[in-house]
Amino acid sequence: MVGVVRIAVVLTVLAAACHGAPPGLGDPEPRADGAIAADAGPGDDGAVRDGMPGTDPDAGPGADAGPDRDAGPDRDAGIDAGIDPPLDAPPPPQTDDLVTTGLCVDNACTAIQPGAIAFEPRWHLWSDGATKRRWIKLPAGAVIDTANMDYWQFPVGTKLWKEFTRNGTRVETRYLVRTGPRPGDWLFMGYEWNAAQSHAVARPNGKQNVNGTPHDIPSQTTCLGCHANNTTPVLGFGAFQLDYRASAGFLDLDGAIAAGWLSQPPPGAASPHLPLPGNATDQAALGYCHANCGHCHNSDSQLTNRPMLRIEGANVDTMARTRLYQSTVNVVARTSPFDGASILAKPGDPDDSVMIKRTTTTDVPRRMPALGIETVDPAGQAILRAWIAALP
Numbered sequence: 001m002v003g004v005v006r007i008a009v010v011l012t013v014l015a016a017a018c019h020g021a022p023p024g025l026g027d028p029e030p031r032a033d034g035a036i037a038a039d040a041g042p043g044d045d046g047a048v049r050d051g052m053p054g055t056d057p058d059a060g061p062g063a064d065a066g067p068d069r070d071a072g073p074d075r076d077a078g079i080d081a082g083i084d085p086p087l088d089a090p091p092p093p094q095t096d097d098l099v100t101t102g103l104c105v106d107n108a109c110t111a112i113q114p115g116a117i118a119f120e121p122r123w124h125l126w127s128d129g130a131t132k133r134r135w136i137k138l139p140a141g142a143v144i145d146t147a148n149m150d151y152w153q154f155p156v157g158t159k160l161w162k163e164f165t166r167n168g169t170r171v172e173t174r175y176l177v178r179t180g181p182r183p184g185d186w187l188f189m190g191y192e193w194n195a196a197q198s199h200a201v202a203r204p205n206g207k208q209n210v211n212g213t214p215h216d217i218p219s220q221t222t223c224l225g226c227h228a229n230n231t232t233p234v235l236g237f238g239a240f241q242l243d244y245r246a247s248a249g250f251l252d253l254d255g256a257i258a259a260g261w262l263s264q265p266p267p268g269a270a271s272p273h274l275p276l277p278g279n280a281t282d283q284a285a286l287g288y289c290h291a292n293c294g295h296c297h298n299s300d301s302q303l304t305n306r307p308m309l310r311i312e313g314a315n316v317d318t319m320a321r322t323r324l325y326q327s328t329v330n331v332v333a334r335t336s337p338f339d340g341a342s343i344l345a346k347p348g349d350p351d352d353s354v355m356i357k358r359t360t361t362t363d364v365p366r367r368m369p370a371l372g373i374e375t376v377d378p379a380g381q382a383i384l385r386a387w388i389a390a391l392p
């Protein structure tokens with residue numbers, strides 16, 4: 001189905017998403033350039049998967065939205081829809097089968113390629129109970145630019161994968177690769193595992209309820225809703241998420257330093273290099289919010305920065321100076337009252353706190369996190385409630 005994904009078009013979408021709310025998050029206006037249709041849904045993002053315009057049999061309504069879907073800053077990137085490359089040009093990357101991305105030794109992924117290194121973030125993103133495995137592969141000899149410890153910049157050619165297993169069945173493997181030097185030069189793809197577990201193929205438009213489970217594969221456009229709100233799209237492989245002793249076989253911050261992967265290693269001889277303030281309850285809340293909310297709620301986000309729920313290094317010497325504390329504790333919500341509550345985190349009273357109301361409401365369009373879940377995270381609720389209950 002998707003023979004070739006036109007990188008230039010993906011770039012246009014990423015650039016567009018960086019300049020405003022991603023689809024489905026309060027930006028119902030179709031973009032003038034048609035690069036992103038107003039909302040995710042089957043066929044909505046034909047714009048990012050290509051073929052000749054209008055000739056793709058899989059393209060649903062909206063695939064050709066807009067007068068010039070290739071308009072945008074990257075239209076001159078060389079690879080463009082409908083233009084045949086010169087005969088001697090290198091072929092565009094094949095991304096229709098997972099095995100072509102370099103993660104697995106075979107279609108069934110019975111083993112991982114040497115060079116793809118497993119890692120495990122310290123705090124978990126709740127994904128409706130799915131279990132996940134992750135890997136990263138850097139080009140030989142390349143280093144990650146860690147001058148900004150909060151937002152690492154990855155070398156061209158960096159690849160990352162995340163595999164989802166639901167009810168004991170592999171359902172999806174996600175792939176992220178840096179394709180060029182510009183900030184938006186990243187390609188996103190979800191691969192669907194077949195029922196026989198023998199093969200995974202690209203699903204650029206996403207897919208609902210894979211393999212008889214409730215798991216949904218996000219469309220490429222939906223990936224951006226979480227991955228394009230920072231100066232780096234890599235969300236789990238970062239300083240705070242790796243600053244702990246990972247289990248054997250998983251790369252952590254000490255391992256990345258020892259491997260020479262970081263241009264500027266953080267201070268200190270061993271983890272914690274970037275110690276968190278507060279007690280265990282505070283730290284659990286910082287971690288839960290960083291992992292589950294920080295990809296949208298951060299100081300870099302054009303989408304929404306308040307409350308600011310990502311751990312950002314300069315502000316972590318005392319709990320009261322963290323962005324989490326300063327932007328929630330005794331702070332009146334912008335959308336207020338919400339289900340009768342007005343304060344984001346009201347000390348001693350989780351039930352009257354907007355943070356709890358917004359993460360448990362049955363009003364799904366207003367429930368947080370705004371993407372990626374169908375069920376409320378029980379462990380996350382326990383962490384958030386304990387933190388608010390203990391606030392003086």
Ligand code: HEC
Nearest residue numbers: 125160161174176188189190223226234235236237371372
């Ligand atoms: C609901 C928000 C959300 C959506 C939608 C989403 N991701 Fe992610 N993704 C995250 C977060 C947060 C992490 C880091 C935590 C983790 O790995 O569990 C992550 C991690 C990853 C990783 C591991 C590398 C990293 O950034 O740490 C890959 C690869 C990835 N995502 C690819 C994709 C692709 C491809 C899509 C679309 C098909 C997608 N993601 C959609 C939030 C999301």
Ligand code: HEC
Nearest residue numbers: 025292293296304307333334335354355358368369370371
């Ligand atoms: C995919 C992006 C995304 C994620 C992830 C996300 N949010 Fe939000 N959040 C938004 C957007 C967009 C708004 C503004 C629109 C609205 O109020 O619904 C918002 C608004 C809010 C508000 C209302 C703020 C106010 O002042 O009224 C709260 C509280 C909130 N989010 C908490 C959270 C929490 C807690 C998490 C993690 C468990 C989270 N959000 C994860 C996108 C996100």
